[in-house]
Amino acid sequence: MTCPHAAAAAVGTVRAYPFGDHVDLRLDPDYAELRATSPVARVRMPYGGDAWLLTRHADVKKASADPRLSMHAAADHDVPRAAPRALDSVGLMGMPPESHARLRRLVSRAFTARRVAALRPRITEITHDLVDAMVADGGPADLVSRLALPLPTAVICEMLGIPRTDQHVFRAFTEALMSASRFTEEQVAQAAEEYADYLRGYVAQRRAHPEDDLISALIEARDEGGRLSEDELLMLTGGMLVGGHETTANQLAGQALVLLDDRARYERLVADPGLIPATVEELLRYVPLWASVGPSRVATEDVEIGGVTIRAGEAVVYSLASANRDETVFDAPDDVVLDRAANPHIAFGQGPHFCLGAPLARAELQCALEALTGRLPGLRLARPAAELDWHRGMLVRGLVELPVTW
Numbered sequence: 001m002t003c004p005h006a007a008a009a010a011v012g013t014v015r016a017y018p019f020g021d022h023v024d025l026r027l028d029p030d031y032a033e034l035r036a037t038s039p040v041a042r043v044r045m046p047y048g049g050d051a052w053l054l055t056r057h058a059d060v061k062k063a064s065a066d067p068r069l070s071m072h073a074a075a076d077h078d079v080p081r082a083a084p085r086a087l088d089s090v091g092l093m094g095m096p097p098e099s100h101a102r103l104r105r106l107v108s109r110a111f112t113a114r115r116v117a118a119l120r121p122r123i124t125e126i127t128h129d130l131v132d133a134m135v136a137d138g139g140p141a142d143l144v145s146r147l148a149l150p151l152p153t154a155v156i157c158e159m160l161g162i163p164r165t166d167q168h169v170f171r172a173f174t175e176a177l178m179s180a181s182r183f184t185e186e187q188v189a190q191a192a193e194e195y196a197d198y199l200r201g202y203v204a205q206r207r208a209h210p211e212d213d214l215i216s217a218l219i220e221a222r223d224e225g226g227r228l229s230e231d232e233l234l235m236l237t238g239g240m241l242v243g244g245h246e247t248t249a250n251q252l253a254g255q256a257l258v259l260l261d262d263r264a265r266y267e268r269l270v271a272d273p274g275l276i277p278a279t280v281e282e283l284l285r286y287v288p289l290w291a292s293v294g295p296s297r298v299a300t301e302d303v304e305i306g307g308v309t310i311r312a313g314e315a316v317v318y319s320l321a322s323a324n325r326d327e328t329v330f331d332a333p334d335d336v337v338l339d340r341a342a343n344p345h346i347a348f349g350q351g352p353h354f355c356l357g358a359p360l361a362r363a364e365l366q367c368a369l370e371a372l373t374g375r376l377p378g379l380r381l382a383r384p385a386a387e388l389d390w391h392r393g394m395l396v397r398g399l400v401e402l403p404v405t406w
């Protein structure tokens with residue numbers, strides 16, 4: 001066991017976090033420096049005090065899979081964190097481990113690789129419909145509002161059985177939830193209340209008129225199997241709706257930008273569509289999801305990570321983006337290598353909270369790149385990458401618009 005004083009000496013001063021205000025795809029150079037010199041570093045978070053920040057691939061992987069570093073212990077507490085609103089205990093991530101495992105089992109069947117493979121023709125159809133409409137209206141067009149956002153929104157709405165026309169309700173909540181500084185805690189709480197009211201009303205309606213969708217299946221599991229409570233039903237539905245579109249939308253727009261900013265990359269995919277699955281993985285590695293870090297964990301007992309003792313009660317955050325650029329794991333980590341041979345990225349996390357929707361997100365990203373490169377070989381940016389606007393004050397990185405032409 002490492003002496004905590006030695007750890008503190010190695011850690012040095014507490015750095016203010018996040019390091020810079022990068023909202024585009026660039027990573028602050030502090031991450032590379034910390035990986036080399038202080039991979040378990042003390043940082044002052046924007047809310048709730050000081051936390052340990054992990055930046056190396058091995059440490060992030062180990063910490064994510066360690067049940068003693070608990071999201072549940074962080075839920076509903078004023079823990080050091082990146083967001084104004086603490087993770088709450090009703091979300092899947094904040095659940096006690098037993099409820100988390102039971103509920104995950106219940107919904108994970110809808111997201112297996114096999115179920116997603118069966119959905120793929122429909123995902124392809126939705127993608128082509130969106131590209132058709134964009135082409136019919138003529139360029140230049142905004143790829144965010146024409147494809148990146150509506151594609152995952154349509155897919156998750158269809159899976160759950162939520163009408164796409166209701167998207168203003170869950171978009172408003174998603175924006176509030178994903179806010180780092182754009183909204184106050186009260187505004188976020190109010191948006192959460194409105195969202196919960198909407199979901200309650202919608203579930204009541206579906207209960208009266210069941211369909212062949214995931215909400216109806218969960219209602220049946222609740223009413224006939226007694227396998228989840230009403231609150232859990234609402235929480236699962238609400239979480240999947242939010243988690244199922246915003247992340248993929250930002251990732252898709254980011255991936256398209258990286259490919260079009262250096263058109264040789266895009267042309268390579270046009271010439272060799274077989275490279276698309278590997279490209280999607282490489283871009284998942286390269287395009288950061290979070291502006292800073294995701295949800296905090298709290299140590300339920302003393303845990304040693306990277307030679308530093310995290311004391312029981314202390315908070316830990318980690319940078320997936322930094323882990324995915326770890327030079328000890330990836331050759332030329334800051335380069336985009338479309339056919340990278342070994343790519344053990346952890347863009348979907350690791351361990352018990354590994355992204356439930358990873359197979360779905362992968363299918364959507366692949367379908368989108370297939371449709372774009374197949375249908376629009378001449379696609380190019382209509383505005384230089386340096387002049388693009390990015391959302392500010394949010395937890396995730398996202399383009400406001402991605403103007404393209406073809």
Ligand code: HEM
Nearest residue numbers: 092093243244247248251294347348349353355356357361
């Ligand atoms: C490219 C798109 C996506 C990325 C990069 C992504 C990333 C992640 C990451 C990193 C986590 C783990 C967070 C942590 O451990 O701190 C996670 C969890 C989760 N994701 Fe995704 N996600 C994506 C798309 C989706 C989609 C399409 C869904 C659809 C339902 C989804 C649903 C979830 C859920 C429910 C969890 C919580 C799992 C749990 O706590 O057991 N995600 N995601």
